[in-house]
Amino acid sequence: MNSQSRFADRGEAFRSELDALRAAFPPEHCLPPLGWNAVRDFEREHGIVLPEPYRTLVAEICDGCPEGPADVDGLIPLAALPADWGCAQTQRVLAEPFPLTETWVWEDDTRPYEEIEPLIDEVSNHGSVVLGTDGCGMYWHLVVTGADRGRIWNISDVGAAPFGAAFGHRTEGEGFAGWVAHWAAARRSWFDMVV
Template sequence: MFITQVGNGGDGPPYYGMYSLDEACINTKEFNKNSNNFLREDFPLKEYWVWENETRWTDELKKKRKCVYYGNFILGTDGCAQYWTLIITGSQRGQVWMLADVGAQPCAPSLSFWDWYEYWLDGGSDWWREFKY
């Protein structure tokens, strides 16, 4: 409701601010040119994945990579092909993830949209403070 009824872009956790609803729709659709049902398809990940590190691309991995932008709504960008997204389908529904050209990762700890936004309002910016490498 915040995105559609209260906020319509502006300042926010993404470095370049939150996309307006129009910008978010355009960018979300751009990443999903090959699917008409991308908002209904389940987001395929349950944990972070750095696909840049894959050495052997099976058909299963290729399909999984193609579907990474399914089931999520782009909130804004930090630049350099890094996009903040709200997952809207699948097991991660309601969580905020960073999707980049090299991989995808949820916040650590996992954060809902409101927790993510409120953390930023309180001055927070370490989105992976609990991530264990």
């Protein structure tokens, strides 16, 4: 069964997102897709279902692309972490809900660090897959469980903030497709994305 018939019930908007992702990630620049069996195995292993259209991207289009949205490594493979990942001491638990729904700058939090450290650890390691890094401890996450499922978050050493127009960024779309569209439209740094 091809992707057109498999997703016919999702409508033209979904097919349009997939077409845009195929254009943004040409096969000659990307890693091969995992295939549906490998994606389902990953989901079973972690007790999650990846949000669309990222799920279909990894299964049918590519499993990472060095020329992708994140500045340092591009879009990293599904099961990978960036080389500079600083949270290695804690196990990532994708099935635990991502704990935030609004921006949190822990650098400005007045609570003692010992009190907020476990919460910071949850933000970095619960309920998300890491999409890539812009270096200097700045990571892009796709939330896979919790209230913000499907949204993209930027998590750094000073705080965490969601991506999308609703949060003051210069893009109309939220989620993975909006994040990729923002990058693909201008191939520019993320540092100019906040209005």
